[in-house]
Amino acid sequence: MIPGERRRREPSRWIFSRELKESTFLEESQDERIRPYIITPLGTRVKRVLFNGNITSMNVEEDATKAVISDPVGSFYVNVFNRDFSSAQKIVLDTHAVGDLVTVVGRVSSFRTDQGTLYFNVLPEYIFPTDENARSYWTLMAQSSAERKLVAIREAGKMEKPDALSLMKLGYTEDEAECALRSIKHYPGFDLNALREAIVGSGSSLQVSQSLTNAKGLILELIKGSSDPKGCKYDDIVSAMEKEGLDRGAVDEALNLLGTEGDIYEVSLKRFKAI
Amino acid sequence: MTKIGDIKDETKSAGVIVKVVAIKEKEYESERGKGTYFYGIIGDETGTLPFTAWVLPSTVRVGDVVELKNCSVRKYNERLRLYVDSRSEVILRPEDVMEVKRTYRDYKVRSLNLNDSYVSVTGLITQVSRSTYEKDGIQKEVISGQFTDDTGTVRISSFGPELKDGMKVQISGARVQEYRGRLRLSINENSAIAGADFPTPEVPLYRISEVDRGISGIEVTGICVAVGDRSGLTMRCSQCRRRVDDGSCEEHPDAEKTLDLYATFTLEDGTASIQCNTGKDVTSTLTGISVDGKEFNQVEIESVHSGIKNKLLGRPFLVRGEASVTDQGTSLRAESIVEIDVETLKRIRAAMRMGID
Numbered sequence: 309m310i311p312g313e314r315r316r317r318e319p320s321r322w323i324f325s326r327e328l329k330e331s332t333f334l335e336e337s338q339d340e341r342i343r344p345y346i347i348t349p350l351g352t353r354v355k356r357v358l359f360n361g362n363i364t365s366m367n368v369e370e371d372a373t374k375a376v377i378s379d380p381v382g383s384f385y386v387n388v389f390n391r392d393f394s395s396a397q398k399i400v401l402d403t404h405a406v407g408d409l410v411t412v413v414g415r416v417s418s419f420r421t422d423q424g425t426l427y428f429n430v431l432p433e434y435i436f437p438t439d440e441n442a443r444s445y446w447t448l449m450a451q452s453s454a455e456r457k458l459v460a461i462r463e464a465g466k467m468e469k470p471d472a473l474s475l476m477k478l479g480y481t482e483d484e485a486e487c488a489l490r491s492i493k494h495y496p497g498f499d500l501n502a503l504r505e506a507i508v509g510s511g512s513s514l515q516v517s518q519s520l521t522n523a524k525g526l527i528l529e530l531i532k533g534s535s536d537p538k539g540c541k542y543d544d545i546v547s548a549m550e551k552e553g554l555d556r557g558a559v560d561e562a563l564n565l566l567g568t569e570g571d572i573y574e575v576s577l578k579r580f581k582a583i
Numbered sequence: 584m585t586k587i588g589d590i591k592d593e594t595k596s597a598g599v600i601v602k603v604v605a606i607k608e609k610e611y612e613s614e615r616g617k618g619t620y621f622y623g624i625i626g627d628e629t630g631t632l633p634f635t636a637w638v639l640p641s642t643v644r645v646g647d648v649v650e651l652k653n654c655s656v657r658k659y660n661e662r663l664r665l666y667v668d669s670r671s672e673v674i675l676r677p678e679d680v681m682e683v684k685r686t687y688r689d690y691k692v693r694s695l696n697l698n699d700s701y702v703s704v705t706g707l708i709t710q711v712s713r714s715t716y717e718k719d720g721i722q723k724e725v726i727s728g729q730f731t732d733d734t735g736t737v738r739i740s741s742f743g744p745e746l747k748d749g750m751k752v753q754i755s756g757a758r759v760q761e762y763r764g765r766l767r768l769s770i771n772e773n774s775a776i777a778g779a780d781f782p783t784p785e786v787p788l789y790r791i792s793e794v795d796r797g798i799s800g801i802e803v804t805g806i807c808v809a810v811g812d813r814s815g816l817t818m819r820c821s822q823c824r825r826r827v828d829d830g831s832c833e834e835h836p837d838a839e840k841t842l843d844l845y846a847t848f849t850l851e852d853g854t855a856s857i858q859c860n861t862g863k864d865v866t867s868t869l870t871g872i873s874v875d876g877k878e879f880n881q882v883e884i885e886s887v888h889s890g891i892k893n894k895l896l897g898r899p900f901l902v903r904g905e906a907s908v909t910d911q912g913t914s915l916r917a918e919s920i921v922e923i924d925v926e927t928l929k930r931i932r933a934a935m936r937m938g939i940d
């Protein structure tokens with residue numbers, strides 16, 4: 309643990325670089341010494357992040373090391389300086405090379421250009437070597453978190469006066485509900501579609517097996533044939549596919565792929581429609 | 584007079600004859616000074632209702648039948664509640680006898696809380712054991728076990744109805760209690776227990792932000808971002824299990840010291856963080872270090888600590904265990920911990936899709 313750090317520190321946000329990059333709003337604190345929170349287009353309130361990815365470029369100098377670390381949809385810019393608490397992390401980062409897979413936990417700092425554009429850097433607190441399983445796990449969690457927020461934002465948009473409690477009654481956590489409200493407040497009219505497509509597509513590097521192709525066909529047929537105006541229910545898809553000998557895991561993978569490829573979309577939490 | 588079972592909406596003028604099922608007194612402070620009010624549950628042969636009384640004769644006790652005139656019924660916490668205030672009239676009816684039909688709200692294990700202390704729950708009974716205790720000079724039996732539904736597990740104790748391993752039951756009138764940051768249920772001869780039919784529950788996977796009360800039989804995932812400085816080998820007093828790294832136990836100076844292995848670490852999953860701890864067996868399995876019957880020198884003790892750090896830091900894990908919620912925050916005592924692999928990823932993917940209802 310870093311010296312002087314509080315015992316209960318703020319948990320990290322798991323967001324894709326793309327979500328951070330598209331952020332344009334800072335929530336300033338009354339206290340000027342406190343770094344502002346970054347509010348992303350999905351309403352995520354960011355001070356610390358945790359992410360993993362491949363080092364795609366590295367510039368090592370005596371007083372600082374700069375690295376670019378790529379997640380499935382973009383890059384994080386990592387700066388580590390040879391001073392104070394961070395010199396230990398510089399030593400760790402310097403042992404790595406381009407191509408290495410790493411997990412980084414760090415604080416995000418922002419700066420605005422004269423033109424008003426915001427740029428973000430990550431100042432690492434920890435850098436850990438990582439493998440494919442850890443990468444898949446992080447991608448899955450970051451993706452699921454973003455997807456839930458996207459659906460919550462859509463639900464909030466349908467409400468005349470959206471509030472956290474109404475969203476929580478729909479099954480969102482307090483944090484997700486607040487993210488949706490912040491997104492609506494600070495990014496009115498923001499087109500989330502490009503971000504959605506990038507994030508939902510981020511898991512598509514998975515190999516597609518023959519059985520999965522079959523499952524996709526069956527599920528698409530089922531969703532197309534559904535007469536429910538609110539969309540085909542997830543639980544109904546699972547039980548129908550059980551009869552075809554497909555387990556829940558296969559159904560989920562097929563649903564993810566169908567979503568990625570643009571054949572279906574999630575109308576609301578756990579309800580699907582064909583496009 | 585209105586029957587409790589017929590009260591379906593808010594009203595400004597309710598009149599009921601009821602039995603006091605539960606009553607508690609609470610002090611409050613307002614601009615006009617200190618005062619006391621009462622709250623609890625009232626009922627009649629058609630049902631029960633929570634109440635708050637700003638004014639009530641101090642002689643009213645549990646079991647008393649009272650007539651309440653000119654009361655209001657309003658929603659509080661999503662639930663109807665009867666209010667007795669200064670314009671209400673309270674008439675004691677000491678001659679009356681009344682049967683109360685108890686009604687309980689249905690709860691999942693993950694929603695149990697101390698604000699609603701008598702509930703209806705449906706779940707599976709396991710790990711039944713029996714013990715005896717003495718009350719008023721008479722030996723009595725208590726049956727203990729675990730109560731599990733698809734959202735988690737709590738301990739259950741019965742001072743009446745029979746509990747057997749593998750029973751699937753619906754219980755009305757189970758009491759919710761808390762002990763050391765963990766929730767538990769207790770039942771007695773006033774609780775109704777009936778057979779129920781439901782699929783055997785699987786262990787639920789929670790996102791860390793959803794772990795907000797002391798229940799067990801749950802799983803979380805996360806990447807380990809910190810390992811506690813004192814993780815590793817430690818000496819404990821064999822009597823009280825307290826750490827005695829520097830010298831001997833103050834309370835048991837003559838007791839033997841035993842070697843223990845444990846770890847504390849922080850997991851984060853992007854929704855929140857949670858403090859986890861593992862005892863001897865789980866830490867041993869995780870690290871491949873066994874301590875039984877061995878002695879360690881200082882260098883080895885330090886290498887065990889760095890071994891735990893190397894094994895945990897920056898890695899993703901699936902942890903099953905028991906959560907406890909105290910002033911110090913939420914923590915999870917791990918019953919098992921495995922590093923996330925391709926198989927666990929499939930499960931996590933399915934659970935993240937479903938969420939916890």
Ligand SMILES: [Zn+2]
Pocket residue numbers: 820821822823824825832833834835838
């Ligand atoms: Zn002792």
